[in-house]
Each structure stands twice: as C-alpha cells, then as structure tokens.
Amino acid sequence: METEPFIILSAILFTIGCVGVLVRRNALVVFMCVELMLNASNLALVTFAKANSNLDGQVAAFFVMVVAAAEVVVGLAIIMTIFRTRRSASVDDASLLKY
Amino acid sequence: MTAFWILAPVMVLAALGVLFVRKAVHAALLLAVVMMSLAVLYAVLEAPFLFAVQIIVYTGAILMLFLFVVMLVGVDASDSVVETIRGQRVIAWVFGLLFGLTMVIALSQVSFSAMGNLADDNAGGNVEGLASLLFSKYVLAFEVTAALLITAALGAMVLAHRERLTPREGQADMAARRMREYAETGKHPGPLPAPGVFARHNAVDTPALLPDGSASEASISRVLAVRGVGRSGPAMAGDIEEIRRQLGIATEADPAADEETPGDTRQGADGEES
Numbered sequence: 001m002e003t004e005p006f007i008i009l010s011a012i013l014f015t016i017g018c019v020g021v022l023v024r025r026n027a028l029v030v031f032m033c034v035e036l037m038l039n040a041s042n043l044a045l046v047t048f049a050k051a052n053s054n055l056d057g058q059v060a061a062f063f064v065m066v067v068a069a070a071e072v073v074v075g076l077a078i079i080m081t082i083f084r085t086r087r088s089a090s091v092d093d094a095s096l097l098k099y
Numbered sequence: 100m101t102a103f104w105i106l107a108p109v110m111v112l113a114a115l116g117v118l119f120v121r122k123a124v125h126a127a128l129l130l131a132v133v134m135m136s137l138a139v140l141y142a143v144l145e146a147p148f149l150f151a152v153q154i155i156v157y158t159g160a161i162l163m164l165f166l167f168v169v170m171l172v173g174v175d176a177s178d179s180v181v182e183t184i185r186g187q188r189v190i191a192w193v194f195g196l197l198f199g200l201t202m203v204i205a206l207s208q209v210s211f212s213a214m215g216n217l218a219d220d221n222a223g224g225n226v227e228g229l230a231s232l233l234f235s236k237y238v239l240a241f242e243v244t245a246a247l248l249i250t251a252a253l254g255a256m257v258l259a260h261r262e263r264l265t266p267r268e269g270q271a272d273m274a275a276r277r278m279r280e281y282a283e284t285g286k287h288p289g290p291l292p293a294p295g296v297f298a299r300h301n302a303v304d305t306p307a308l309l310p311d312g313s314a315s316e317a318s319i320s321r322v323l324a325v326r327g328v329g330r331s332g333p334a335m336a337g338d339i340e341e342i343r344r345q346l347g348i349a350t351e352a353d354p355a356a357d358e359e360t361p362g363d364t365r366q367g368a369d370g371e372e373s
Contacts, residue, residue, distance in 0.1 A: 001100055004213035005220035006140070009107050013133070015199030016114040028123045028169060028271035030148050035161065036114055039137055042149075050144045053215030055228050058146050062229065065149075066155055066244050068300055070251035072161050075170045083260075089123075089172045089261055 006047040013040035027079050029071070029090045036069045101145050106136040111284075127165045134158050146215040147225045292318040299338060312339060 013036060020033030042061045049057025083089050120126050130328065138153040220228045233241050245339040277288040282358070292315050296308040304323050306314035 001124075001214040003206065003214055005100075005103060005107070007146070007206050007211065008169060008203055009103075010113055011161065011202040012199065013114055013143060015195060015202060016118060017196030018198060019191060020118045022195060023118065023188055026123055028165065028172065029117065029126045031292075032123075032165065033124050034131065035157075036130065037116065039134060039157070043137060043140060044184075046141055046146050046149060048146050049146070050214050050217055051212055053220070053222045055217070055225075055232055059229060059232050061146075061149055062152065062233075063237075063240060063244060065268070067247065069156055069161060070247050072164060073251050073255045074258070076164055077255040080168060081258050085173050085239060090271055093271060 003047060003051045007044055008046040010040045010047065013037075013043070025090050025092055027082070027091050027094075030091060031075055031079070035068065035072070038064055103141060105137055110136045124166065124168045125163055125171060130165075131158050133161050134162065145225070147223060148229055294318050298342075308339075 017033045017036035017040060020036065021030050022062060024030050024033065045057045045061040045064065047057075049055060049061070050056050082094055086093055110133050113129040113136075114128040117126045117133075120129065134153060134157045138150050138158070141153055142146075181280045217225075222228075276288075280286045292305045292307045295301070295314075295318065296306040297305065298306075304319060306316060307318035309315050321334040
C-alpha cells in the first residue's frame with residue numbers, strides 16, 4: 001500500500017474546500033467547505049500515522065475532530081444570530097463593519 | 100487499496116458537487132457522502148476508533164446540526180449570484196486551481212515512505228493505544244479540549260438565546276385581540292378553515308372551497324403559499340368544472356370562481372407569492 005495516493009487525495013479535497021470557501025456565498029455552504037478542509041487534513045494525519053507506524057497522527061486527528069465540533073456549534077449559532085437579525089444567510093450581506 | 104480506488108473518485112465528485120449544487124441541503128448530503136467515505140478510508144488505514152468517531156461525530160452530529168440550521172434558515176438558503184467584488188469568482192477559481200496544482204506537483208515530487216504497520220501500537224486494541232497516548236503524552240491538550248468544549252457549549256447557548264421582550268400573550272389576551280381585530284378589520288375570530296378533503300385531493304396543499312366554489316386561501320399554510328406549491332384557486336375551479344362536466348351537471352358561469360378571495364388579513368404574511 002503506497003502513501004502518495006492518500007496524501008494527494010487529501011490535497012485535492014483540501015483544494016476543493018478552499019475554492020468553495022472563496023466561491024460560495026451562502027454562509028452555511030462556506031461552513032461546509034471549511035469542514036471539508038478539516039476532513040482533508042484529518043485524512044493526511046491518519047495516513048501519516050500509518051506511514052510512520054505510530055498513533056500520534058491519530059491522536060492529532062482526534063483533536064482536530066473535537067475542535068471542528070466546537071467550531072461548528074459556535075459558527076452555526078453565529079449564523080443563526082445573523083440570520084435572525086438580517087433575514088439572510090449570505091456572507092455578502094454581513095458587511096456592516098465596512099461602513 | 101481497492102477500497103481507496105473505488106472511494107476516491109466518489110469523494111472527489113461529491114466534494115465538487117458541494118461547490119456546484121445550488122441548495123444547501125444538497126450540499127450537506129454530498130458532504131455526508133464524503134465523510135462516510137473518509138470513515139471507510141480510516142478503517143482501511145487501521146484507525147477503527149477514528150472510523151467510529153467520524154461516523155458518530157461528523158455524519159451523526161455535525162451534519163445533523165447543519166441540516167437543522169438549514170431547516171431553520173429555510174427557503175432563503177439559495178445562493179445569490181450577484182458579485183459584490185468584480186471578478187472575485189474567476190480570481191478565486193484561478194488561485195484555487197493554482198494552489199491545487201502546486202500542492203499536487205509538490206507532493207508528487209516528495210518520496211514518502213511506504214505504509215508502515217500499526218500492529219504493534221494496536222496490539223492491545225486501537226482504543227487502548229490512543230487512550231494511553233491521550234492520558235500520558237497529550238494530557239494537557241486533552242484538558243484544554245475539555246475547556247474548549249465547555250466554552251463552545253456556553254457560547255452556543257448565549258448566542259442562540261433570545262430574550263423575551265414582550266410579555267407572553269395569554270389566552271385571555273388572545274381572545275381580546277381576536278375580538279378587537281374582528282371589530283376593526285372584520286377578520287373572522289374563529290379558527291382558520293381546514294384544508295380541503297375532496298375525492299381527488301386530500302393533501303394539506305389543497306385549499307378548502309368556499310360556498311361560492313372559490314378556494315379559501317386561509318385554509319392552506321402560509322409557507323406553502325409563499326413557496327407556490329399550494330394548489331391555486333383557479334386550478335381547483337378547473338377541477339370542479341371538469342367534475343361537473345363528467346357528472347353532466349349544467350355549469351353556470353361563476354364569476355366568483357377565479358377571483359382571489361379576500362379576507363386573508365393575517366399580519367406578518369411575507370406577501371410575495373413566487
């Protein structure tokens with residue numbers, strides 16, 4: 001079993017997530033793309049754990065999952081609050097600090 | 100490796116789907132596909148604990164949270180196509196592709212070691228191996244994680260909490276308001292009519308018929324009316340005409356049949372019917 005295909009798949013998924021964050025306007029979908037990037041990095045961590053024959057990479061992936069869960073909870077609460085006040089989930093509408 | 104070559108194209112296609120689908124619900128479902136495939140890859144990479152956690156935490160908890168928020172945010176969740184910064188989309192695509200190309204080229208020039216073997220570390224079980232690492236080498240990070248989770252839970256509660264600004268409307272207040280509205284605007288004080296139950300349609304999107312044969316807009320949900328999925332009055336009138344023709348009843352011209360019914364004066368109606 002080679003290591004390269006897993007790492008390259010991880011890079012491709014990270015790139016797709018990255019482009020999604022830049023291109024999409026809906027705050028929810030932007031958030032999903034952030035999750036995609038986190039998952040891609042997790043795949044790289046787990047792959048390296050197996051490549052290096054120790055479990056440290058899996059522990060790191062576990063911590064990434066915990067942080068992702070916390071981030072999603074707070075982020076979705078913020079999106080809900082913005083939607084409640086502005087009736088919109090578009091990231092372009094939340095530009096109040098600009099003016 | 101077979102699992103990888105089957106799942107990798109599926110994952111890339113589903114991830115690309117997240118970029119291109121218009122509805123947030125579809126994006127969430129495609130993300131679920133990516134995450135389930137990732138879980139299988141974790142199992143291939145000898146990480147059974149992360150396999151379970153990926154399914155339970157990501158597809159079970161996080162994506163359900165996403166779906167709930169999509170449901171709360173509702174119909175408005177579609178993406179706007181207006182560009183606020185000129186050419187931002189094109190530039191984002193160009194830089195994204197350049198980034199991806201750079202990563203793939205750079206990674207393909209590095210020679211990685213072949214896959215090792217986790218049999219020694221997993222000898223006493225994968226969960227036990229992870230636990231012995233978590234509670235010895237990474238115990239400080241683990242404690243900080245606990246603090247982070249508590250902070251996140253508190254933050255979500257504070258952000259999602261809404262203070263009640265007006266006193267709660269009791270039954271007596273509601274009755275008084277209804278009678279006042281009846282006196283002022285003539286709005287019917289009783290309950291709204293139920294949706295129609297007819298020989299051909301008995302779903303909630305079918306409006307009830309008024310005595311003059313026109314459809315009562317008050318009998319179907321306002322959400323259905325806004326989304327434009329309720330059966331409209333004229334369509335129902337056409338149905339009635341057809342039934343009457345089949346039964347051989349002489350149809351008299353009914354001027355009220357294709358008029359919109361007045362009287363739906365509920366406040367807070369979003370108005371625009373798409």
